[in-house]
Amino acid sequence: MVRVCVVGSLNMDLVVKAPRLPRVGETVSGGTFATFPGGKGANQAVAAARLGARVAMVGRVGGDPFGRELVDSLKRDGIDVAHVRVDPGAATGVAQIGVDGEGRNMIMVASGANMRVAPAAVDEARNVITGARVLLLQLEIPIEAVVHAATVARAAGAVVCLDPAPAAPLPEALYACVDVISPNEVEAGILTGVEIHSIADAERAAAALRERGPRVAVVKMGARGASFLSPDEGGHVPAIAVKAVDTTAAGDAFAAALGVALGEGSRVAAAVTFATHAAGIKVTRMGAQAGMPARAEVEEAMRR
Ligand code: RIB
Numbered sequence: 538m539v540r541v542c543v544v545g546s547l548n549m550d551l552v553v554k555a556p557r558l559p560r561v562g563e564t565v566s567g568g569t570f571a572t573f574p575g576g577k578g579a580n581q582a583v584a585a586a587r588l589g590a591r592v593a594m595v596g597r598v599g600g601d602p603f604g605r606e607l608v609d610s611l612k613r614d615g616i617d618v619a620h621v622r623v624d625p626g627a628a629t630g631v632a633q634i635g636v637d638g639e640g641r642n643m644i645m646v647a648s649g650a651n652m653r654v655a656p657a658a659v660d661e662a663r664n665v666i667t668g669a670r671v672l673l674l675q676l677e678i679p680i681e682a683v684v685h686a687a688t689v690a691r692a693a694g695a696v697v698c699l700d701p702a703p704a705a706p707l708p709e710a711l712y713a714c715v716d717v718i719s720p721n722e723v724e725a726g727i728l729t730g731v732e733i734h735s736i737a738d739a740e741r742a743a744a745a746l747r748e749r750g751p752r753v754a755v756v757k758m759g760a761r762g763a764s765f766l767s768p769d770e771g772g773h774v775p776a777i778a779v780k781a782v783d784t785t786a787a788g789d790a791f792a793a794a795l796g797v798a799l800g801e802g803s804r805v806a807a808a809v810t811f812a813t814h815a816a817g818i819k820v821t822r823m824g825a826q827a828g829m830p831a832r833a834e835v836e837e838a839m840r841r
Contacts, residue, residue: 545578546677584793640781786825
């Protein structure tokens with residue numbers, strides 16, 4: 538069982554599914570409402586656990602009912618939450634999400650306690666970070682904590698995976714410690730300046746990302762699949778054909794599956810194929826963590 542550590546965010550997702558998303562200043566009626574455990578970090582933790590990894594989560598929630606619900610939800614997936622601290626002085630992170638009839642989303646986040654994850658929290662969790670084969674990182678906590686976690690894990694010989702979402706310019710010190718980077722098209726465009734319209738553009742962006750340090754670069758292209766580049770492999774894997782219900786956290790399913798497969802020793806092309814199937818199943822279901830597939834489902838989809 539591969540050991541995975543996630544240092545990242547936990548949010549409660551407040552989701553309205555409506556026929557279409559509103560324009561600025563517009564009200565759209567006719568939706569349905571539900572809350573789902575979310576947050577890019579916690580989503581990746583749940584995805585990795587359901588894919589068979591032994592997972593520890595490092596993060597912060599507020600001292601409110603949402604925080605308790607998020608921690609309990611991680612526990613139900615068997616995740617070690619000893620380093621998810623409760624911060625009584627902060628509100629739990631919340632994401633307001635609109636999902637349209639085609640499963641596309643718009644997300645606004647109030648980060649709350651997530652922004653209180655300091656480098657000291659990484660030091661407190663050093664045992665679970667250095668004990669992991671794979672570290673999964675995103676950008677919903679302060680960048681200083683992300684850089685510190687990457688540095689500690691890299692020194693311990695872990696595979697450091699960064700899903701650079703939401704996109705932000707990255708310090709060189711972070712690129713230097715990251716083994717695997719997996720932006721979506723928009724994020725890859727922001728990081729590299731390459732506007733991505735085609736697979737060739739994605740391949741150019743992947744090459745530009747590798748030049749900065751990561752050994753493996755994967756550009757996620759949603760329904761168009763993913764392009765990847767490593768020292769000895771490169772190519773494009775198409776997405777599986779599905780009817781999208783909710784694309785929220787598809788990128789998290791992908792990032793976690795990629796990390797788990799690489800941590801287990803898969804070659805990059807095989808890991809990207811595994812990740813593409815995990816993300817493809819996720820989009821057929823409502824909810825971020827609620828929609829994450831089990832390993833058997835991903836393997837079954839790959840056989841088909
Ligand atoms: O990646 C999807 C996630 O982004 C949601 O679960 C939401 O909480 C935001 O963090």
